[in-house]
Amino acid sequence: MSYCVQCGVQLANDLTRCPLCKTAVVNPNQPVREVKESAHPERVEEAISRIDLGYARQLSVILTLIPILIVLVLDLIDGGRAWSPYVAGALVMAWCFLAVPLVFRVKRPYLYVALDVIALCAYLALIAFMSGDFSWYLSIVLPLLVLIGAITLLMLLVIRRVEALKLYRAAGVLLLCAVFILGLETIIDLAAFKSLRLGWSIYAAIPFVVLALMAYGLEKHKGLKEEIRKRLFV
Amino acid sequence: MNQPRRIITPDWLKLDNAAKIYPAARTKGWMPMFRVSITFLEEIDRPLMQQALENTLKRLPLFSYRLRRGLFWHYFDRQEAGPQVVDDARNMLLPLNLTGERDFMFRLRVHRRRAALEVFHALTDGYGATSFLTTLAAEYLRLKTGKTIPASGMVLDTKDAPRPEEWQDAFQKQARGLTRSRGEQSAWQMKGTRTERGYLRVVTGVMPTEKLLAVARARGTTVNTLLAAIFLQALMKQKEASKRGRGKPVKLSLPVNLRKYYGVSTLRNFSFYVNVPALPGYGLEDLDALITYITHYMGLETMEAQLNARFSANVKAERNKALRLAPLLLKSLVLKLMYRFTGERYMTSTLTNLGRVDLPEAMASQVERMDLILGPARKTPLAAAVISACGKTCLNFSRTIKESEVERLVFTALIRLGVPVMVESN
Numbered sequence: 230m231s232y233c234v235q236c237g238v239q240l241a242n243d244l245t246r247c248p249l250c251k252t253a254v255v256n257p258n259q260p261v262r263e264v265k266e267s268a269h270p271e272r273v274e275e276a277i278s279r280i281d282l283g284y285a286r287q288l289s290v291i292l293t294l295i296p297i298l299i300v301l302v303l304d305l306i307d308g309g310r311a312w313s314p315y316v317a318g319a320l321v322m323a324w325c326f327l328a329v330p331l332v333f334r335v336k337r338p339y340l341y342v343a344l345d346v347i348a349l350c351a352y353l354a355l356i357a358f359m360s361g362d363f364s365w366y367l368s369i370v371l372p373l374l375v376l377i378g379a380i381t382l383l384m385l386l387v388i389r390r391v392e393a394l395k396l397y398r399a400a401g402v403l404l405l406c407a408v409f410i411l412g413l414e415t416i417i418d419l420a421a422f423k424s425l426r427l428g429w430s431i432y433a434a435i436p437f438v439v440l441a442l443m444a445y446g447l448e449k450h451k452g453l454k455e456e457i458r459k460r461l462f463v
Numbered sequence: 464m465n466q467p468r469r470i471i472t473p474d475w476l477k478l479d480n481a482a483k484i485y486p487a488a489r490t491k492g493w494m495p496m497f498r499v500s501i502t503f504l505e506e507i508d509r510p511l512m513q514q515a516l517e518n519t520l521k522r523l524p525l526f527s528y529r530l531r532r533g534l535f536w537h538y539f540d541r542q543e544a545g546p547q548v549v550d551d552a553r554n555m556l557l558p559l560n561l562t563g564e565r566d567f568m569f570r571l572r573v574h575r576r577r578a579a580l581e582v583f584h585a586l587t588d589g590y591g592a593t594s595f596l597t598t599l600a601a602e603y604l605r606l607k608t609g610k611t612i613p614a615s616g617m618v619l620d621t622k623d624a625p626r627p628e629e630w631q632d633a634f635q636k637q638a639r640g641l642t643r644s645r646g647e648q649s650a651w652q653m654k655g656t657r658t659e660r661g662y663l664r665v666v667t668g669v670m671p672t673e674k675l676l677a678v679a680r681a682r683g684t685t686v687n688t689l690l691a692a693i694f695l696q697a698l699m700k701q702k703e704a705s706k707r708g709r710g711k712p713v714k715l716s717l718p719v720n721l722r723k724y725y726g727v728s729t730l731r732n733f734s735f736y737v738n739v740p741a742l743p744g745y746g747l748e749d750l751d752a753l754i755t756y757i758t759h760y761m762g763l764e765t766m767e768a769q770l771n772a773r774f775s776a777n778v779k780a781e782r783n784k785a786l787r788l789a790p791l792l793l794k795s796l797v798l799k800l801m802y803r804f805t806g807e808r809y810m811t812s813t814l815t816n817l818g819r820v821d822l823p824e825a826m827a828s829q830v831e832r833m834d835l836i837l838g839p840a841r842k843t844p845l846a847a848a849v850i851s852a853c854g855k856t857c858l859n860f861s862r863t864i865k866e867s868e869v870e871r872l873v874f875t876a877l878i879r880l881g882v883p884v885m886v887e888s889n
Contacts (some may be wrong), residue, residue, distance in 0.1 A: 235880045236871055236875050237875060238668070238874050238875070238885070239876065240886055241886065241888075244888065246885075248870075248887075249664050249666065249867050249875075250867075250889030256816060268667075268887040269551075269553050269888075270553055271553060271575045272551075273553045273554050274552035274554060274557055276492065276554075276558060281562050283562070284532070287792055288792060288796075291792055291793075301838040393667055
């Protein structure tokens with residue numbers, strides 16, 4: 230057994246320094262040796278900190294419901310033109326956008342995108358209902374949101390194909406951008422002119438298609454890809 | 464012939480008054496916990512220890528409840544199975560996971576000759592945990608050696624039926640109408656360099672109990688008061704050196720076991736605390752003066768009526784109708800905020816002393832020592848715990864900061880008083 234020359238405490242056999250004053254163990258009669266049995270195990274365990282998602286879900290719902298109830302009550306007291314549905318709808322939509330991905334953990338993110346699109350459609354439908362005019366909603370907004378949702382989901386599908394090479398995936402995303410632009414003009418034309426007359430979208434889509442073909446071609450041509458990588462690496 | 468009445472353990476239990484704050488106060492990385500361990504003379508046989516754990520849980524079913532969330536309050540839900548014995552780790556008192564179906568409010572860790580019980584404070588206090596551990600150890604030795612270990616003191620007989628008084632909420636039963644304000648002066652808080660990921664550093668001082676007792680008697684005091692005085696003196700020196708918190712007293716929290724006042728044998732929480740304040744410069748620098756001061760301060764504060772008035776205030780708050788009807792989610796938020804801003808304001812550190820654990824002779828000859836380690840509170844980085852068994856007193860300091868100055872002051876003070884100290888650390 231050794232003693233700390235500073236503190237005077239006796240030290241356990243496995244200590245090389247005094248734990249109180251950090252002085253090195255000095256005992257010429259008993260050099261520090263391998264100790265068969267140390268007082269504490271060597272293993273350090275990782276703390277698994279799990280968030281209680283059930284509690285977080287309840288909390289997020291309560292924190293959303295409280296302002297909704299407040300505005301509903303204030304609106305009732307106000308007695309004038311109802312404004313609380315706008316606020317309540319916005320809060321529910323915000324919950325869908327912000328809280329759902331955090332407190333509901335699912336393996337595939339498609340459900341989040343689908344829910345966000347549905348929430349946005351529902352909120353704008355509410356606005357249309359409150360204003361008494363559904364024409365703008367049905368002719369432009371709803372088709373546009375469906376298009377955005379579908380394109381986003383497809384892009385996610387393409388990006389998550391990790392077994393596909395990167396440039397193939399980039400080509401897929403660029404093609405989808407082109408499809409989106411064409412779809413956008415289609416919706417606008419049908420809403421405004423009731424007929425399809427693609428014009429500006431073709432010019433906007435062409436560069437995306439060209440880039441997509443270039444990305445696809447580059448991935449196919451390994452030699453050219455290496456040459457470009459050699460010259461352009463950062 | 465009359466059949467003995469079969470005691471049916473309740474399917475569920477309400478949390479006792481002291482326990483209600485703990486589920487709300489915990490965070491992702493911190494939980495109010497403590498650890499009590501027993502070191503045998505021989506290496507532990509793990510399958511036998513697992514069997515002993517299962518047998519002990521039949522006798523003390525309080526430990527097989529899990530924490531569940533109701534609409535208005537948390538509650539304990541009985542489980543049939545028990546946890547598995549697990550390997551010990553260098554970093555002690557990692558937070559328990561309580562959200563799973565098979566998650567318990569304690570874990571039993573084993574390393575070579577030592578079995579350690581790490582417990583969530585909502586379940587029980589040091590007395591209850593020590594009773595469980597010593598009963599478990601007796602059962603283990605019975606299985607190993609085949610010899611009967613007679614039940615005495617904290618060691619219970621696993622063949623007996625569970626007793627309803629063991630899961631009684633004694634706070635509810637003993638509280639009276641007269642209450643006392645819980646307001647106190649804020650305490651000076653220690654600061655330091657936090658350890659990585661809150662790694663708990665433990666320094667253990669092992670001393671011969673008889674020598675410590677002799678030194679305490681020579682000064683006309685008890686071991687508890689002597690250690691409290693030395694600890695308080697070290698904290699005051701630390702405050703002087705830090706040059707912070709001028710005017711704020713150093714306050715040492717000393718838990719008091721309430722069972723002796725009321726003759727109850729509950730194994731749930733039934734203790735209260737006294738925060739002893741000390742301000743440097745008021746003649747308390749001398750150890751003997753501190754001993755006298757603590758003796759008289761505790762003498763007043765540990766009068767039964769005083770303690771009862773203080774915990775009755777907590778019970779009264781719990782019975783408040785508005786509080787009872789508030790949803791648990793809201794209650795938890797409020798309790799969490801209250802704990803964050805006021806829970807640890809009134810103490811600098813804690814010294815808990817379980818006293819001497821008298822083991823039956825057949826058991827004491829197989830045991831080397833026992834240890835008690837407190838997990839420090841969320842903000843206060845240092846805590847100390849004392850337990851004596853088999854002729855050895857173990858004083859364990861646990862901290863979440865790197866600096867060990869207070870421990871050095873305490874142990875060197877003990878050496879100067881003539882108490883030999885052997886130090887270990889993780």
